[in-house]
Every structure is written in C-alpha cells, then in structure tokens.
Amino acid sequence: xxxxxxxxxxKQFQLEAVDHNSSDLVFLTIDRDHAVxxxxxxxxxxxxxxxxxxxxxxxxxxGKFQLTYILNNPDTKTDIGVRVRIDREDANMVSxxxxxxxxxxxxxxxxxxxxxxxxxxxxxxxxxxLEGWEGTPPYRRDFDTKAFAASFYHQREGRTTNDPAxxxxxxxxxxx
Amino acid sequence: MSLEDLNKKQIVSPDGEHFxxxxxxxxxxxxxxxxxxxxxxxxxxxxxxxxxxxxxxxGFGTGCGAIEMxxxxxxxxxxxxxxxxxxxTPRQANLLIVSGYLSTKTLKRVIRVYExxxxxxxxxxxxxxxxxxxxxxxSYNTIKRLDYYLPVDVYVAGCMPRPxxxxxxFEELKKLIKxxxxxxxxxxxNKFDWYKKNQKEVxxxxxxxxxxx
Numbered sequence: 001x002x003x004x005x006x007x008x009x010x011k012q013f014q015l016e017a018v019d020h021n022s023s024d025l026v027f028l029t030i031d032r033d034h035a036v037x038x039x040x041x042x043x044x045x046x047x048x049x050x051x052x053x054x055x056x057x058x059x060x061x062x063g064k065f066q067l068t069y070i071l072n073n074p075d076t077k078t079d080i081g082v083r084v085r086i087d088r089e090d091a092n093m094v095s096x097x098x099x100x101x102x103x104x105x106x107x108x109x110x111x112x113x114x115x116x117x118x119x120x121x122x123x124x125x126x127x128x129x130l131e132g133w134e135g136t137p138p139y140r141r142d143f144d145t146k147a148f149a150a151s152f153y154h155q156r157e158g159r160t161t162n163d164p165a166x167x168x169x170x171x172x173x174x175x176x
Numbered sequence: 177m178s179l180e181d182l183n184k185k186q187i188v189s190p191d192g193e194h195f196x197x198x199x200x201x202x203x204x205x206x207x208x209x210x211x212x213x214x215x216x217x218x219x220x221x222x223x224x225x226x227x228x229x230x231x232x233x234x235g236f237g238t239g240c241g242a243i244e245m246x247x248x249x250x251x252x253x254x255x256x257x258x259x260x261x262x263x264x265t266p267r268q269a270n271l272l273i274v275s276g277y278l279s280t281k282t283l284k285r286v287i288r289v290y291e292x293x294x295x296x297x298x299x300x301x302x303x304x305x306x307x308x309x310x311x312x313x314x315s316y317n318t319i320k321r322l323d324y325y326l327p328v329d330v331y332v333a334g335c336m337p338r339p340x341x342x343x344x345x346f347e348e349l350k351k352l353i354k355x356x357x358x359x360x361x362x363x364x365x366n367k368f369d370w371y372k373k374n375q376k377e378v379x380x381x382x383x384x385x386x387x388x389x
Contacts, residue, residue, distance in 0.1 A: 130317065131281050132381030138316045146314040153378060154324045156308040 002026050002078060005046050013038050017083075027068075027081040035084040036094045039069055043099055048073045048080055051099070054106035056114050060141040063088045065116060069096070092117040113139040178383045205389040209365040212295050220356065227270070227296055228353035231346060234269035235262040236289060239276025241302045244339055253339045260346055266292040271349075274326070276336070277305035277318045283325060284379050290326055291388040295361045298353070300345060301331045310335055324374045327360035327367075 017029040048071035214220035304310030309320035
C-alpha cells in the first residue's frame with residue numbers, strides 16, 4: 001500500500017531518501033521547495049488528512065535543520081513522515097498553514113525556539129512561550145543553556161553536584 | 177496585552193455608546209503598596225490566631241507540584257480539617273502556593289496574582305525548584321530562587337514533597353503567623369523597589385503596571 005504511494009510520488013517528486021521504519025510508517029526526504037506540494041498531494045489524493053506534528057532537529061555539524069511533518073491516514077491506519085533538510089544559516093521554509101490551521105501554531109513554535117522562518121504564516125512573530133526573548137533561540141544546539149542560566153538568573157549559593165556512580169558507591173559500599 | 181494598551185483610549189460599548197477609558201486609573205491602582213502596622217499588640221495576637229486558622233489557598237498550579245494538592249483536598253489527607261481550603265480567585269485567598277518550577281512567563285502571572293491578593297497574605301514555596309532551581313538548575317526559562325521575586329514565608333523541600341510534608345508546612349506557617357513572623361506582605365511593601373528590580377531583570381517584556389492592585 002505504502003509502496004504504491006511512494007511510486008506515485010516518485011513520478012512527480014525527486015525523493016532524496018525513503019526510510020521504511022515499519023509496515024505502516026515510512027519517512028520520505030524531499031527537497032525544500034517541493035515538500036509542501038508533496039504534503040498537499042498526500043492530503044488530498046492519498047487521504048493523509050490528519051496532521052500529527054511538525055518538529056525540527058538541529059544538525060549543527062552539518063549546518064542543517066531537519067523538519068519532519070508526520071501525516072496520518074485514519075482509513076488505512078498508516079503514517080508518512082516527510083523530512084526536509086534546510087540550511088541552518090538563514091533558515092526558512094515554505095509555510096503549510098493553508099493545509100491545516102494547526103500548522104501555523106507549530107510554525108510559531110519553531111520560529112521562536114529554533115529561529116526558522118515561515119514567510120506568510122499567521123501570527124508568526126507573536127510571542128508564544130518565551131515572551132520577549134532576545135538572542136540565540138534556545139533550542140539551537142549552539143545555545144549554552146547552562147551558561148545562560150548561570151548568568152541570567154539569581155542563583156542560590158551552596159548548590160553542589162555529585163557524580164551518581166561514585167557517590168552511591170561511597171554511600172552504600174564505603175569499605176570496598 | 178502590551179504597554180500601549182495601558183494608554184487612554186476610546187471604547188465603543190455593545191450599545192454603541194462611546195466613552196473614554198484610562199486603564200491606569202480605571203482598571204489599576206497606581207499607589208505603591210504600604211506597610212500595614214498592627215493597631216495594638218493584643219488585638220494583633222487575636223488577629224494572627226484567626227489568620228493562622230483560616231489559610232485559604234489560591235488554586236493556581238504553576239508546575240508539577242500542583243498535583244500534590246489534589247490528594248490534600250480529598251478525604252485521604254483532607255486538609256480542610258486544619259482550616260485550609262482552596263479558593264478560585266486571588267481576592268478570596270490569603271496563601272499563594274508556588275507549586276514547583278516557575279517559568280518566567282508564569283512568574284509574570286504569579287506576580288500579578290500575588291499583588292491582587294489582599295493583606296495579610298503568605299507565600300509558600302513548594303518543591304526544590306523554588307528553593308534553588310531543583311532539577312531545572314540549568315534551564316533557560318525557569319527562575320532559580322523564588323525569594324528574589326516574592327517574599328516567601330515557608331519552603332517545603334522535596335521533589336516532589338508528599339502531601340504529609342505540605343501539611344507539616346501548613347503547621348509551620350501557622351506557628352509563624354501566630355508568632356507574628358509571617359510579615360511577607362509588609363516586607364514586599366518595604367522592599368518594593370528591590371523586588372521590582374529583580375522581577376524586571378528576568379521578565380524582559382514587562383507589559384503591565386508596576387503594581388497590579
């Protein structure tokens with residue numbers, strides 16, 4: 001069933017990779033400009049009308065963000081994940097809010113947490129979780145959250161940290 | 177809401193009536209909080225006894241610690257037998273329990289809620305997160321110590337503290353109130369500038385009046 005859909009899609013789009021996770025879940029990697037068109041087709045032609053989630057992974061070493069759109073077909077009970085790899089510098093992606101209104105919320109979150117731009121998406125620059133955030137978005141891997149927390153917030157003195165393995169060994173088996 | 181919303185503006189009512197609203201005077205009180213001095217020692221002792229026996233908690237859960245308040249309300253631990261009960265609005269409550277981690281976004285709401293509560297009012301910090309950040313010590317978005325932003329009377333340590341620990345915390349708070357040591361609201365009024373400075377350091381888009389009464 002999924003094979004038929006993949007062969008149909010291959011006629012129209014260049015699939016960079018096809019990863020079969022199980023019989024009812026497959027991940028397709030499509031380039032930035034055609035991914036939303038493929039999602040459009042999956043929704044209207046192949047019945048993947050339930051949008052599950054949109055998320056991003058930061059591949060710092062490769063200088064890429066990987067966006068994953070997961071779509072579900074409630075009739076056949078199968079999932080298709082559409083992966084898109086976009087440049088980390090000047091990260092932007094075609095908006096898909098016209099397909100499902102909820103996508104706009106995911107895109108707002110990605111804009112705030114990763115700094116990925118989705119031109120044309122509604123209320124994209126409104127504060128979502130971080131109100132008034134400045135500087136590197138916190139989910140980017142080059143953001144040092146510990147150093148930020150240490151300098152930005154008032155800390156209580158006297159906090160100590162132990163290595164769990166050695167600490168438990170000293171506590172439980174002091175003679176060994 | 178933004179700071180521009182606090183400027184004077186023309187409003188059209190549902191009936192088509194035009195009128196001017198000045199939010200800073202119509203919706204908020206611009207006066208700073210003031211210290212409330214006891215009238216008389218004996219009367220104050222009586223008041224403190226009464227206050228300690230009717231702790232009314234604002235039902236506002238900021239973090240995961242709020243889950244501990246459900247068994248407290250229900251028959252298993254039944255905090256109502258100690259004169260503790262939960263209220264739906266800040267105006268009816270005198271005890272604010274900051275239950276667990278507090279993100280800067282929630283801190284803004286907590287400050288508003290605390291300032292809307294009427295004197296006398298008490299704050300209890302629940303869980304390690306309010307004491308030194310707990311397991312969120314390196315989080316970019318949660319405050320690490322509550323007493324820089326609000327005057328805390330009692331901390332209940334633990335992650336999470338059991339309902340029994342909370343009951344012990346209520347007993348401790350009762351002792352403090354009866355001894356006249358739970359003067360958090362007066363401390364907040366006296367050190368108002370210091371608290372506001374700390375609050376504004378972490379809340380970067382300050383879009384409300386300095387005192388939300």
